[in-house]
Amino acid sequence: MANLPYGVFSRGGDTPRCGVAIGDHVVDLAALAASGLLGEAARGWGLDEPGINSFMAAGPEAWAALRARLTDLLAEDGSADLRDNAELRARALVPMTGVSMHLPFRVTGYTDFYAGRQHAFNSGSILRGPQNALTPNWPHMPIGYNGRVSTVVVSGTPVRRPLGQVRSEGTEMPELTACRRLDIEVEFGAVVATPTEMGETLSVAEAWEHLFGFVLLNDWSARDIQRWEGQPLGPFQSKAFATSISPWIVTRAALEPFRCGPPERDTPLLPYLQEPEDYFFDLTLEAHLTPEGGTPSRIVRTNTKHLYYCAPQLLTHHALCGCRMQTGDLLGSGTISGPEREAFGCLMEQTWGGRDPVDLSAGGSRVFLEDGDSVTLTGWGEVNGQRIGFGRCEGTILPAPQKVGRTG
Amino acid sequence: MANLPYGVFSRGGDTPRCGVAIGDHVVDLAALAASGLLGEAARGWGLDEPGINSFMAAGPEAWAALRARLTDLLAEDGSADLRDNAELRARALVPMTGVSMHLPFRVTGYTDFYAGRQHAFNSGSILRGPQNALTPNWPHMPIGYNGRVSTVVVSGTPVRRPLGQVRSEGTEMPELTACRRLDIEVEFGAVVATPTEMGETLSVAEAWEHLFGFVLLNDWSARDIQRWEGQPLGPFQSKAFATSISPWIVTRAALEPFRCGPPERDTPLLPYLQEPEDYFFDLTLEAHLTPEGGTPSRIVRTNTKHLYYCAPQLLTHHALCGCRMQTGDLLGSGTISGPEREAFGCLMEQTWGGRDPVDLSAGGSRVFLEDGDSVTLTGWGEVNGQRIGFGRCEGTILPAPQKVGRTG
Numbered sequence: 001m002a003n004l005p006y007g008v009f010s011r012g013g014d015t016p017r018c019g020v021a022i023g024d025h026v027v028d029l030a031a032l033a034a035s036g037l038l039g040e041a042a043r044g045w046g047l048d049e050p051g052i053n054s055f056m057a058a059g060p061e062a063w064a065a066l067r068a069r070l071t072d073l074l075a076e077d078g079s080a081d082l083r084d085n086a087e088l089r090a091r092a093l094v095p096m097t098g099v100s101m102h103l104p105f106r107v108t109g110y111t112d113f114y115a116g117r118q119h120a121f122n123s124g125s126i127l128r129g130p131q132n133a134l135t136p137n138w139p140h141m142p143i144g145y146n147g148r149v150s151t152v153v154v155s156g157t158p159v160r161r162p163l164g165q166v167r168s169e170g171t172e173m174p175e176l177t178a179c180r181r182l183d184i185e186v187e188f189g190a191v192v193a194t195p196t197e198m199g200e201t202l203s204v205a206e207a208w209e210h211l212f213g214f215v216l217l218n219d220w221s222a223r224d225i226q227r228w229e230g231q232p233l234g235p236f237q238s239k240a241f242a243t244s245i246s247p248w249i250v251t252r253a254a255l256e257p258f259r260c261g262p263p264e265r266d267t268p269l270l271p272y273l274q275e276p277e278d279y280f281f282d283l284t285l286e287a288h289l290t291p292e293g294g295t296p297s298r299i300v301r302t303n304t305k306h307l308y309y310c311a312p313q314l315l316t317h318h319a320l321c322g323c324r325m326q327t328g329d330l331l332g333s334g335t336i337s338g339p340e341r342e343a344f345g346c347l348m349e350q351t352w353g354g355r356d357p358v359d360l361s362a363g364g365s366r367v368f369l370e371d372g373d374s375v376t377l378t379g380w381g382e383v384n385g386q387r388i389g390f391g392r393c394e395g396t397i398l399p400a401p402q403k404v405g406r407t408g
Numbered sequence: 409m410a411n412l413p414y415g416v417f418s419r420g421g422d423t424p425r426c427g428v429a430i431g432d433h434v435v436d437l438a439a440l441a442a443s444g445l446l447g448e449a450a451r452g453w454g455l456d457e458p459g460i461n462s463f464m465a466a467g468p469e470a471w472a473a474l475r476a477r478l479t480d481l482l483a484e485d486g487s488a489d490l491r492d493n494a495e496l497r498a499r500a501l502v503p504m505t506g507v508s509m510h511l512p513f514r515v516t517g518y519t520d521f522y523a524g525r526q527h528a529f530n531s532g533s534i535l536r537g538p539q540n541a542l543t544p545n546w547p548h549m550p551i552g553y554n555g556r557v558s559t560v561v562v563s564g565t566p567v568r569r570p571l572g573q574v575r576s577e578g579t580e581m582p583e584l585t586a587c588r589r590l591d592i593e594v595e596f597g598a599v600v601a602t603p604t605e606m607g608e609t610l611s612v613a614e615a616w617e618h619l620f621g622f623v624l625l626n627d628w629s630a631r632d633i634q635r636w637e638g639q640p641l642g643p644f645q646s647k648a649f650a651t652s653i654s655p656w657i658v659t660r661a662a663l664e665p666f667r668c669g670p671p672e673r674d675t676p677l678l679p680y681l682q683e684p685e686d687y688f689f690d691l692t693l694e695a696h697l698t699p700e701g702g703t704p705s706r707i708v709r710t711n712t713k714h715l716y717y718c719a720p721q722l723l724t725h726h727a728l729c730g731c732r733m734q735t736g737d738l739l740g741s742g743t744i745s746g747p748e749r750e751a752f753g754c755l756m757e758q759t760w761g762g763r764d765p766v767d768l769s770a771g772g773s774r775v776f777l778e779d780g781d782s783v784t785l786t787g788w789g790e791v792n793g794q795r796i797g798f799g800r801c802e803g804t805i806l807p808a809p810q811k812v813g814r815t816g
Contacts, residue, residue: 109558114641124640135639140582141573145641146554146648150517150732151606160607162729165549165678174548176678198559198650199568199806203813222729231543232532233522233553234642240554240731242606270573270584272812320812321570321630323648324558398607404680404728405611 003388004070005248006052006213009099016050016102021248021391022074024096031092037081038069051106052249056193056212057327063193063212067253101247104215105191107152108328110243111318112187112219113144115309117263118337119345126353127227139267142309142317144334147219148240152330154247155393161371161400162241164225174228178400181223181354182369185335186287186345186377188304189217190311191249192329199322204275207312210325214255214311216246216285216377216393217332223348223368245330246377246393254388258282258381260305272316279310283390285336285379287345289360292372297360299350302336302343304379371399411796412478413656414460414621417507424458424510429656429799430482432504439500445489446477459514460657464601464620465735471601471620475661509655512623513599515560516736518651519726520595520627521552523717525671526745527753534761535635547675550717550725552742555627556648560738562655563801569779569808570649572633582636586808589631589762590777593743594695594753594785596712597625598719599657600737607730612683615720618733622663622719624654624693624785624801625740631756631776653738654785654801662796666690666789668713680724687718691798693744693787695753697768700780705768707758710744710751712787779807 002022009026010016017030030048032038038047045062046054055062072078082089114120117134120143124133137143161182167174193212196202202210219239226238261278287300309317314331335345344350347368350358357365369375377393410430417434418424427434438456440446446455453470454462463470480486490497522528525542528551532541545551569590575582601620604610610618627647634646669686695708717725722739743753752758755776758766765773777783782805787798 109556136575137573137582137636137639141637143637143641144644146556146644148517148554148731149557150734150737151730153606160730163609164729165545167544174545174678176680198561199809201571201809201812203815206813206815225729228545229549229551230640231545232638232642233551234640236552236554237725237729237731240726241729270582272584316812317645318648321572321633321645321649322559322568322809323556323645326558329558401607401609401730404609404724405614407611407614 002071003250003254004067005250005254007104007248008050008052008102009094010102011094011099018047018049018052018055020070021096026094026096026099027070028092028094035088037073038066041065050102052104053106053327056105056191059194060209063251063253101154103152103154104247104249105328107149107330108326110147110149110152110330110332111144112147112239112332112334113142113309113314114334115142115307115314116334116336117308118306118339119335119349122337122344122349126348139265140270141273142314144314144318145234147243147332151240152243152245155244157244157395158398159220159242159244159395160398162222162225162237163400163404164222164237165228166224167228179222179225180368182397183221183223183347184287184375185219185221186285186300186302187217187219187335188285188333189215189245190314190331191215192315192325192331193327195327196319196325198324200319201322202316202319204273204312204316207315208279210315211252211311213249213251215249216379216390218244218375218377218393218395219332220244220395221346242395244393244395246391248391250388250390255281255381257383262310263308272320273313275310275313279312280305280307281381283379283381285377288376289366290374290376291364291370295362296376297362299358300342300345302338302345304336306336306338306343307333369397371397373397410479411658411662412475413658413662415512415656416458416460416510418510419502419507426455426457426460426463427502428478429504434502434504434507435478436500436502439496443496445481446474449473458510460512461514461735464513464599465603467602468617471659471661509562511560511562512655512657514736515557515738516734518555518557518560518738518740519552520555520647520740520742521550521717521722522742523550523715523722524742524744525716526714526747527743527757530745530752530757534756548678549681550722552722552726553642555651555740559648560651560653563652565652565803566806567628567650567652567803568806570630570633570645571808571812572630572645573636574632575636587630587633588776590805591629591631591755592695592783593627593629594693594708594710595625595627595743596693596741597623597653598722598739599623600723600733600739601735603735604727604733606732608727609730610724610727612681612720612724615723616687618723619660619719621657621659623657624787624798626652626783626785626801626803627740628652628803629754650803652801652803654799656799658796658798663689663789665791670718671716680728681721683718683721687720688713688715689789691787691789693785696784697774698782698784699772699778703770704784705770707766708750708753710746710753712744714744714746715741777805779805781805
């Protein structure tokens with residue numbers, strides 16, 4: 001069982017290109033493809049590009065072929081083509097310590113869903129009370145909104161605290177302010193590989209085949225801005241300042257051992273949303289918070305199996321109106337919360353709307369994020385003592401701008 | 409006073425490239441640039457690309473230089489460089505009748521605002537009654553949401569009626585259905601030319617300089633789907649099936665004669681949103697509906713001066729959180745409605761939620777759009793009997809798909 005996740009790396013400022021992680025090394029796929037070791041077809045996969053989009057667009061047969069070939073080339077008892085070629089090994093097996101990671105794919109669209117029931121219930125309860133927590137549509141379809149593509153960034157990119165309009169409780173006029181309720185959202189991101197045409201729709205089984213893999217996703221959120229701007233058209237500036245993803249896409253193939261069934265649903269889904277197979281995953285997700293100069297404290301431990309809608313259901317619903325889906329569409333799950341407090345996937349829930357501070361195991365506490373705080377998401381599946389991991393998705397909070405505009 | 413709008417055209421299936429409309433001709437900017445007539449700098453403007461993005465990114469000095477040079481080359485009493493070069497004239501002045509128009513720019517982001525007060529009041533009144541029509545945030549900021557980039561299409565692209573989830577009044581369960589309340593929205597689209605960095609903000613005056621020009625925009629809307637899906641995160645599938653824009657970008661320079669001041673505002677704006685100059689326009693917008701095989705009836709006549717927030721205010725608010733703005737960001741104004749019924753910019757308002765059919769001057773009536781209906785937006789400014797026009801933004805409704813998925 002090998003992970004073989006896909007990413008985009010560079011070394012010493014050279015051209016970013018596609019790679020696969022194996023142990024402490026990145027396999028330089030551009031170098032392997034150029035050497036001819038990946039066969040003739042690989043020349044059309046764009047492995048020398050700064051995004052795995054072309055390879056994703058090549059489709060499931062190409063993915064299976066490359067996975068099989070890499071498995072063979074990298075196995076101790078596999079093909080000698082790479083093992084016995086010292087010159088190529090030196091070029092194509094790059095120590096992980098010396099590389100910079102980039103966005104693993106060109107993000108062509110970003111849609112954020114709200115597919116976790118516990119999160120929807122918790123946040124609805126905080127805003128509207130438990131009786132009205134879930135809107136009537138929630139059990140019938142994956143609710144989602146278009147996110148902002150231009151600020152989807154790779155792990156390690158700093159996150160500037162946003163300015164925004166906020167109206168405080170009991171006041172009439174809003175103010176312009178730096179966000180005071182800066183939050184994370186622990187999410188699971190699905191990556192769409194093969195496109196659809198405008199006007200085309202997808203069954204859930206078809207949608208599954210259009211997905212390449214998954215990343216960790218932190219949907220940074222400005223709760224005070226969100227509260228004021230959110231009606232009637234949904235989140236906008238409160239989410240548009242940054243969304244961080246992990247640098248490695250873990251493929252569907254690597255996640256096969258962790259597939260599981262859906263949660264119990266008391267409302268039957270319309271037929272177009274019903275899954276013919278198990279498309280959920282049993283994967284642990286954690287978030288750690290590290291104050292500036294401090295040590296990490298775990299603040300979230302949850303699991304992707306707590307989602308109510310699986311990734312192909314998100315994609316099916318997304319394409320239902322004939323919306324053209326593209327290679328590089330990123331579908332965020334929405335915050336993943338489990339039943340216990342530590343499984344709540346954001347501070348808004350853990351502090352119940354800012355009421356109850358979260359104690360940090362390394363000392364101190366938080367209601368929301370402070371400048372200099374760093375938050376790191378990690379995730380993995382484990383079976384028979386073997387782990388398939390997602391790497392890290394990290395971001396550190398910078399102070400807000402002091403004014404609006406260059407001359408403001 | 410010349411319009412000189414920018415678009416992307418092709419002829420007989422050749423490579424799409426940038427052009428400028430003048431009378432019945434398209435000026436082939438790629439041919440002019442290659443000839444050297446536009447000077448050395450023009451070689452860096454990407455005028456042979458299928459989008460004017462590179463030229464927009466070149467900034468205001470480049471725009472002014474090209475406008476001045478084109479004006480000189482095309483004037484009867486101007487430079488002889490083009491006039492006396494018969495061979496180049498034959499290549500570079502392309503009859504409009506033989507060309508296909510494409511999206512004028514690569515749309516890198518699409519945000520739809522809700523910046524018309526009459527529309528916000530009308531649609532709020534239909535949904536929530538006149539007392540609660542405007543949400544409290546509305547007079548303080550331009551409310552907007554991220555739209556779907558992948559289905560922004562050029563005029564002439566057919567629009568397939570979407571499938572979606574709808575729950576009818578008085579029923580408990582939603583159904584999967586073809587949209588029964590298919591609508592238009594008459595909007596004005598601003599095109600962002602020069603980018604900002606993540607974390608950067610813009611004053612309103614700075615934002616004005618980042619804008620290149622404007623297009624007509626029809627934000628096709630599925631009202632029944634929108635009603636059911638819209639809470640709590642806003643419109644999604646109800647808008648994602650298609651957004652049509654006109655093929656020519658009319659520049660800020662061409663619209664100078666039509667600038668006008670803001671509407672009366674009873675609530676003062678926060679300082680960061682106040683305009684130091686007049687950034688609104690006095691431009692007439694119309695929509696005509698043509699049933700299949702029928703003749704056109706005018707259904708909307710409105711004016712961009714009815715907007716409450718101008719384009720640089722939209723951009724300033726958009727960038728406020730540090731959202732990175734990109735060359736090719738499209739900012740829709742939201743439906744533009746004036747005070748009289750014919751100035752209401754969508755059928756939802758004109759029929760007051762589907763209650764009162766609109767009579768077509770050519771016979772028949774409509775509550776919402778029927779299959780085969782074609783809707784065409786036009787727009788222009790007029791001063792001293794001279795018009796600056798936007799061309800046409802047209803789309804024809806195709807029937808909905810019969811099933812979900814290829815195998816569904």
